[in-house]
Amino acid sequence: MSKLFDLDGKVALITGGNSGIGEGIANGLAAAGADIVIAARDTKKSNQVAATLEQRHQVNVISLTVDVSNEDDIIALPDQIRNRFEKIDILVNNAGVNIRKMPEDFSSAEWDQVIDTNLKGTFLCCKTMYPDLAKAGGKVINIGSMTSVFGSAKTAAYSASKGAIVQLTRSLAVAWAKDHIQVNALLPGWIDTPLTVGSRQTFPTLNEHIEQRCPAGRWGTPEDFAGPATFLASKASDFVTGESIFVDGGYSQSTLII
Numbered sequence: 001m002s003k004l005f006d007l008d009g010k011v012a013l014i015t016g017g018n019s020g021i022g023e024g025i026a027n028g029l030a031a032a033g034a035d036i037v038i039a040a041r042d043t044k045k046s047n048q049v050a051a052t053l054e055q056r057h058q059v060n061v062i063s064l065t066v067d068v069s070n071e072d073d074i075i076a077l078p079d080q081i082r083n084r085f086e087k088i089d090i091l092v093n094n095a096g097v098n099i100r101k102m103p104e105d106f107s108s109a110e111w112d113q114v115i116d117t118n119l120k121g122t123f124l125c126c127k128t129m130y131p132d133l134a135k136a137g138g139k140v141i142n143i144g145s146m147t148s149v150f151g152s153a154k155t156a157a158y159s160a161s162k163g164a165i166v167q168l169t170r171s172l173a174v175a176w177a178k179d180h181i182q183v184n185a186l187l188p189g190w191i192d193t194p195l196t197v198g199s200r201q202t203f204p205t206l207n208e209h210i211e212q213r214c215p216a217g218r219w220g221t222p223e224d225f226a227g228p229a230t231f232l233a234s235k236a237s238d239f240v241t242g243e244s245i246f247v248d249g250g251y252s253q254s255t256l257i258i
């Protein structure tokens, strides 16, 4: 049974693996035996997380400085990874940003920043890693959000990008089933990471709201992603593709009305 979830000998590329949910996923995949490539912009932060992962899990970890909104950075990735590892088995498209403001106040540049990072960056990583993933019969895990399905006044660009992640996931799953690549998405609920610090400060009642509405009665943590990501990265999910799974403690299944 444990072999179903075993990632020994696999290589996992995780964009945004130096913080929050990406770091939680990196810990989960490394605990299952995978070697890890962290790809993010902040080199110092990535190096620190890489060192901690290596020490904690006794796997090989490298960090690469990458801006996923820059196509040249993405195109350079496979050769950089091959300098250390021979292949790429698992791609986790986790890098993401949000700009919170009313739709009428968005500049064109702000819209592009969110879409280029969250959506175009995900697509270009998938397209660029495709030859390696096809060789491996690999796994892709995209990170969506509750805003993949819910509307929210101040997240027009973010919601548009995350809604599209669900449809991109389905389309790639259908296109690449012939290559034995499974493409799935995780949709996080309210997770305690640097990304949500601003929301907690802007909305003092947010904490209370989440504890009341979320059946699990709490915020999610980066560690909550270790299990679902390991499932989607492993043999255990070989017949699961095109799927989007909420990881939200049941928040999306519940209302405040009893």
Ligand SMILES: NC(=O)c1ccc[n+]([C@@H]2O[C@H](COP(=O)([O-])OP(=O)(O)OC[C@H]3O[C@@H](n4cnc5c(N)ncnc54)[C@H](OP(=O)(O)O)[C@@H]3O)[C@@H](O)[C@H]2O)c1
Residues within 6 Å of the ligand: 015, 016, 017, 018, 019, 020, 021, 022, 039, 040, 041, 042, 043, 045, 066, 067, 068, 069, 094, 095, 096, 097, 117, 143, 144, 145, 146, 187, 188, 189, 190, 191, 192, 193, 194, 195, 196
């Ligand atoms: N926290 C939540 O409640 C929540 C809910 C729904 C969905 N999500 C999604 O979960 C993912 C991770 O978010 P998080 O909450 O863990 O936030 P976080 O701690 O702020 O992490 C974001 C990560 O993305 C990286 N990143 C941002 N822009 C990048 C770029 N252009 N190129 C490369 N890397 C980039 C950051 O690293 P650098 O700054 O070093 O580049 C960082 O590692 C995101 O896709 C987010 O939309 C989070």
